[in-house]
Structures are given as C-alpha cells and as structure tokens.
Amino acid sequence: MREAAVAGVGYTGFSRASGRPVLDLAAEAAIAACEDAGLPVREVDGIASHMVGSDSENAQALATALALPGLRVVLDLNQAGHAPCNLLAHAAAAVSAGLAEHIVIFRALNGRSGPKVGSARFPGRGGQFRYPIGYDAYPMYIAMWARRHLHETGQDVRDLAAVAVAHRAYAVRNERAVRRTPLDLDGYFASPLVADPFRVADCTPEVDGACALLVTGLDRARDLRRPPARIAAAAYRAGPRPGLDIGDHVLTDDYTRNFTDLLRDELFGRAGVTPADVDVACLYDCFTSAVLMSLEGLGLCERGAAGDLVRSGRLPVNPHGGLLGEGYLHGMNTLAEAVLQVQGRSGDRQAARHDVAVVTSGALMDGSAAVLTTDR
Amino acid sequence: MLDTPTTAPGPPGAGTDDDSAPFWAALREERVELQRCTDCARLRFPPMGRCPWCASAGQVREDVDARGSVYSWIVVHRAFRPEFAADVPYVVATVDLDAGPRVAVRLDRPDGVDFGARVAPVFHDHGAWTELRMVLGA
Ligand SMILES: [Zn+2]
Numbered sequence: 001m002r003e004a005a006v007a008g009v010g011y012t013g014f015s016r017a018s019g020r021p022v023l024d025l026a027a028e029a030a031i032a033a034c035e036d037a038g039l040p041v042r043e044v045d046g047i048a049s050h051m052v053g054s055d056s057e058n059a060q061a062l063a064t065a066l067a068l069p070g071l072r073v074v075l076d077l078n079q080a081g082h083a084p085c086n087l088l089a090h091a092a093a094a095v096s097a098g099l100a101e102h103i104v105i106f107r108a109l110n111g112r113s114g115p116k117v118g119s120a121r122f123p124g125r126g127g128q129f130r131y132p133i134g135y136d137a138y139p140m141y142i143a144m145w146a147r148r149h150l151h152e153t154g155q156d157v158r159d160l161a162a163v164a165v166a167h168r169a170y171a172v173r174n175e176r177a178v179r180r181t182p183l184d185l186d187g188y189f190a191s192p193l194v195a196d197p198f199r200v201a202d203c204t205p206e207v208d209g210a211c212a213l214l215v216t217g218l219d220r221a222r223d224l225r226r227p228p229a230r231i232a233a234a235a236y237r238a239g240p241r242p243g244l245d246i247g248d249h250v251l252t253d254d255y256t257r258n259f260t261d262l263l264r265d266e267l268f269g270r271a272g273v274t275p276a277d278v279d280v281a282c283l284y285d286c287f288t289s290a291v292l293m294s295l296e297g298l299g300l301c302e303r304g305a306a307g308d309l310v311r312s313g314r315l316p317v318n319p320h321g322g323l324l325g326e327g328y329l330h331g332m333n334t335l336a337e338a339v340l341q342v343q344g345r346s347g348d349r350q351a352a353r354h355d356v357a358v359v360t361s362g363a364l365m366d367g368s369a370a371v372l373t374t375d376r
Numbered sequence: 377m378l379d380t381p382t383t384a385p386g387p388p389g390a391g392t393d394d395d396s397a398p399f400w401a402a403l404r405e406e407r408v409e410l411q412r413c414t415d416c417a418r419l420r421f422p423p424m425g426r427c428p429w430c431a432s433a434g435q436v437r438e439d440v441d442a443r444g445s446v447y448s449w450i451v452v453h454r455a456f457r458p459e460f461a462a463d464v465p466y467v468v469a470t471v472d473l474d475a476g477p478r479v480a481v482r483l484d485r486p487d488g489v490d491f492g493a494r495v496a497p498v499f500h501d502h503g504a505w506t507e508l509r510m511v512l513g514a
Contacts, residue, residue, distance in 0.1 A: 119456040128392055129422055133482050133507055135468045137456040144470055144480075148448035151491055196451035196465075241428045250421060250470065250478045251428055255448055 003218035004092035005228035006372065008037025009336040010212045014178050014327040017113040018208035023057045026108035027065040029210035037214045038225035039102060041066055044214075046073030046103030048091055050083035050330070052117050052246075055109045062106065073100040080117065080246050081284055082236075082259075082362030083107075084331045085370040089234035091215040101216065107332035108210035116206050117330075124245020139203050139287060141247055142363055143195040145255040146289030150197070152256045155292065157197050159307025161188040163288035164201045166310050167318055171325025173349045178205055178327040202288040207327030211336050222375065229342040229372045232271035232356075237263035238366030252365045258290070259367040260297030260360060267358075268299075271371035275299040279353040281315055282338040283360045284331045285322040290363035298358060298369075316341075316351040331361040335370070342372045395423040398437055403506040406499040408442040410477060411435045421477035442497040442508070444473040449489055471495055471510055482509045 010032025012018070012025050026049075034041045044066065047059035059074040073094045077083045084107065091103040111117060119137040121127055130136060150156055165188060171177035183201060191201035221228035237259050241251035249255075268274055275298060283294045292306035295317070301309040309315060320326050320337040327333070338357040340346045355376065360369045392400055395411075402409035410419045413427035414434035426433050449469035455461040467486035472478050483489060484498055495510035 125391075125393060125396070125424070126422055128396060130480060131457075132505070133468070133480075133509075134452060134455070134457070134460040134463060134466060135480050135482075136460075140450055140452060140468065143450045144448050144468070147450065148491075151448075193451070193453040193465075196453060198450075244422060244424065248422070250480055253478075255470075 002096045002098070004095040004215055004231045005218040005221040005375070006213050006231065006339045007039065007216050007221040007224045007228060008033045008035070008214040008226055009339050010034070010036055011176065011333070011336065012210045014176060014207040014209040014329070015112070016208065018110055022108050022110055023061055023065050025208070025210035026057055026062050026106050026212070029108060029212035030062060030066060030104045030106055033104060033212040033214045036226065039214060039216070042069055044068055044102045044104050045071060046091065046094060046100030047071065048073070048075035048087045048103060048105045050077040050079050050087060050107060051109070052078070052080050053115065053120060053123060055111070055115045055117065057108065062104070073103055081286055081330045082367035084335045085234050085359055085361040085368035086236040088213070088215065088231060088335060088370050089236060089368060092231040092234055095215060095217050101220070103215045104212050105215060106210060106212035107330050110208040111206040111328055112208050114208070118206060122245045122247050124248065126244040126248025130247060137195070138247065139198050140195045141249060142287045142289060143198045145364060146287070147197050148255040149289060149293055153296070153304035155304060155307050159292060160197065160202055160288040161185055162307050162310045163285070163291045164188050164324060166313070167285065167322040167324040170319050170349055171321025174321050174326060177321045177325040178207055179321070179325050198287060204286050204323035204328040207329070209327065209329055211329045211332040213332070213336060213339060218375065226345070227343050228375045229339040230375050232273065232371040232373045233267050234368065234370035235263045235267050235270070236366070236368040242366045249365060256293070258293045258297055258364055259362055260294045260369060263369055264298050267369050267371060271373070273356050273371060273373070277356045278315070278358050279355055280319065280338065280341045280351045280357040281317045282334045282341070282357060283317060284334055284362055284367070285318060285324050286328065286363055288324065291317060291322070293363070294360050298360070319346060319349040319351060335359050335361070338372050342374055395425055399423050400505065402439070403499065403508055406506070407439050408497060408508060409437050410440050410475070412438055419476045421479055440473065440475040442473055444471040444495055446489060446491060446493040446495060447472050447478065448491070449483065469495070469510065479508070482507070484509050484511045486512065488512060
C-alpha cells in the first residue's frame, strides 16, 4: 500500500487579536504549507479540518478561498484538541487508498479575540448538569483528573510545575511562542490559582492563528522541497462510555489514565517501533497534567515517573514549548512541531536525534496520536 | 456562537431534554431519581434513553440514596461566568454514589475534603430549579 508523509507545514503568526477573518488565517497557513513543500496550491485535492462549535471555517470554504479547481476529499470534524492526529490518520488513509493526492489539514481560529473554547459552552446533552453549577470550563475538568492522577501515582503539584518550567524554557527559544518570559519554580508557585490544582502557568494561553500541514504520498514527498516526515502510524481511540459531549466525563471510571493507554500498543506496533525508540515527544498540553498522563500512557516512562522524566531532560518533550508556550492552536501546532523536528528544521531547539517522533492530540478519555519517522 | 438555546423549565441556561426532565423534576421535590436498566440492572447518570453498558432501552426510574464518597475535587478560584463571581473559591467534586453512578456536584462546607471523604446530599432551591449539592459527613 502507498505510504503517506507530511511534506510541509505552514503557520500564521499567533496573536491576541488577529484582526482578520478566520478564513484569511486558514488560507495563509494552507498556502504557506504548500510553499514550504514546493507544491503548487492548485494541486491540492483534499482538505480536512476541525472546529469546536462553529469557531472555524469548513473545508469547502477554504477550497473556495484557495481557488482550487476541485476537491476529492473533505472532512470537517466537530472535535476539540483530540482531532489533529485523527485528521492526519484519515488524510494518510485517503492518500494511501488513492482517494486524493495532496491533502491540507488545518486548524484556524480567533481563539483569543473570538469565542474562547476553554470557557465555551459545548453543544451536547451533558452540559445541563455542569454549567448551572459552575463546573463550566475546560481547565476544571482536566484539573479534576489531574488531582486524582497525582494522588494515585504518588506525584504532586511539583510535577505539574516541572512541566510548566521545562516547557517555558523551550518557549523562550521559539520565536513563534506567545509566552517567552522565563519561568522558574518560584514563578510557577506565584502564578495565581485558576482551578486548584491548576494555576495560570498550567494552562495554555488561547490565541488567534492558523496552522496547516500538507499530507501526500511518501513517493511524491521525496520529490518535493523538504525531507518527508513519514506517517508511520496514526490512530484514534475512545474507550467505553466516552460521554455525551466533549466535556462529559462522569461515565469514565478512571481519571488517572487517558486514551494514550488504550492506543499505545497498536500505535507503536503499526509503526514498527517501541517507546524506547522515541527521540522526540510532542504531547498535547492544553494543561500540564496531560503531559504527565500521556508520557505514562505511551510507556515513555513508568507510571508515576513522568515528572522525574521531565525534570531529567532525558527526552525532548514539546521542544516548541508546547501549547503552554506557543499558544492554543488545539494541537495542530503540536503536530507541526513534530514534523519540523523529524525534518531536522527546528533550529536551536532541534532535538539531536530525531528519527522517531510521537505526537498526541487530546487529554482525557478520547484522543488520537501518531508516530512520524524520517524516511529510513 | 457556542451557546445552545435556553430551554425552560430547568436550570438557568441549560437545555433539559425528555430523558433528563424527570431527574430535574425530582430534585424540585428534594429527591434524586435515576434510571435503572431492566436488562443489566445498572443505575445510570446522566439520564439517557439507552443503557451505556448494554444498550438496552428498558428502564425504570427509582429514588436513590445519594450518599457517596469523593473521588476527586477542584477548588475554583477564577469564575468563568459572572453568576459565579461571588462564589469563589468554591469546590466541585466528583462523587461516587454508593448506589453506583458518579456525579459532579458542588460541595458545601468543604473544609477537610479528601479522597474517599463521605458526603450526603443537600438541595439548593434557586427559585426556578433545584441544585443537587453535597456536604461532608454522611
Ligand atoms: Zn444495561
């Protein structure tokens, strides 16, 4: 079967107020991804994206804005941060099956100046039990999981702090990051509480911006400008009773293990690698605890040892500074950083070894993940 | 743009539905009424038309003893909506009812909250609707 790869990435700047329509942001990022790869935009014949509620534009609108001659694949997911690697999985499958040749996947939003997802009311039937009682914002749900996870794994808020401090140190070196003021442990503990155990420093800053990736056949990518980031495997997983909406988690039994626990073996198995082979981890970090839980779930460390791993610096985790540092593009930028790392293009934040990168999208009961490798 | 329409009766700003209306109506009478699957016998929450364990549509409604134990909790220091600004800091807990289901509720008088802490229901009348809360010690 034809293999798929990411051939290019494109970004707009990330800001507090773009002053531009979301469709303009999407088009700029998509064009940048094609230019990065050296592919004429008109050759794109597939577009896939995701949004929350109606905070973005659909694939059809982007095809129009890009003046594409036609479309063979469209996919619009109404999913939050668990979508990017899921979109990658579908784009790779579509390319492999011959449904399309070149697929742009994107996330675009005015997430700071427009509707804010963190405190938005999600559509769905679970909300009637949360919003009226003041259990009404995403940091609260993840904090609920975080407290139980820290308790059961013998970790504590110093492990959350380790994530925040390590990510900020990376962000300082990333010109795209919106949070670049150095942060130490004292600074972390001086950060105001939002939803205890979370402080401001545990939470990704919402931003305006867009990010896009160009997915194509591995054979085709070899002829383009950049070294291919081979999509070795990508997978989505939810366990039983994933809830009635994206904030509903009272039907989930265990708040100490997220979806990474469920898809780890399949993901690495299909990619033909093991956790020990991972050179770079780009893990969805809407909040610090998600990094700890995903490091453990993916088997990159023992359960309860995630904070120690982050402190050790043994494994590069989110070398762009994560969503915590770069800003909340809902993880599309997390996936883009993994591409840049595998391609060896991350400048002074480049991981020394970068043959195998693992990426996650999502924090709680469901989500997606991918393994990208160099073209070995 | 992300908001769903308000539907009365029920809690402010929330859309109740045919499955949940009896739950909210029971709270008005200071009762906790949940659905029990007539096939696998499990109680469930939130209310819905089919059992999320066995997909059966068979159900009966029954009053449950809403005492339980704290599974996890948060302390909200920043209100995300103006109607909660005067309440901060406040505690929201996920509580495992002795009867089975897990619910997320506000804790009144939460000093000393801990994993496994015993809690009992208290009912807050908001005028148009009644909120299920919990209080430590049961
Ligand atoms: Zn059943």
